[in-house]
Amino acid sequence: MVCALVLHAELGGAIPTLPAADKIPLVIANFALVLLIGGPLGEEFGWRGYAMPALTARLNWRAAALIVGVLWGLWHLPLFFLAGTAQSQIPIALFMINIVASSVVFGWLFEHTKRSVLPVIVLHTSVNAWAGILLLPLATTGETYALVTTFFVVVAVVLLFRTGSGPGLGRGDDATSQQSC
DSSP, X not given: OHHHHHHHHHTTOOOOOOTXXXXXXXXXHXXXXXXXXXXXXXHHHHIIIIIHHHHHTTSOHHHHHXXXXXXXXXXXXXXXXXXXXXXXXXXXXXXXXXXXXXXXXXXXXXXXXXXXXXXXXXXXXXXXXXXXXXXXXXXXXXXXXXXXXXHHHHHHHHHHHOOSSSTTTTTTXXXXXXXXX
């Protein structure tokens, strides 16, 4: 996200004033609040802890992550119609692209950490917490959010099309890698 802000600035955009820049204890507290009540803790046990294993019983992790991404995006749909939410300031199509790409990244992490939900919860919390701290969804032009989305899409495409060319990169597609939560 910091890279997206720097790239945004290099492309002529203005970096918003970061209200938490000198308030590290508040940043840590924000991370804890986002973890506990901001969605990741409750969502990831459902999306990656339950839905991914249920889907990968019949599909590979890639297809499962894409399906979970679409469902996850639809889950957030009501937030687009509530004033004051981050989603209310983001185009729905851009959010859906972001969340499906994020689901692929999260799904890959889940599959490649022996189906541990903990790393995915930490990554999900980090994404949500840093977006709030860096004010990405609220940037006046939306360019920084689009840059972060582009980053997630590039990483997701690499993960979707990469096969067993490195340690652990091919796991998740065969029956031997199917483990319970």
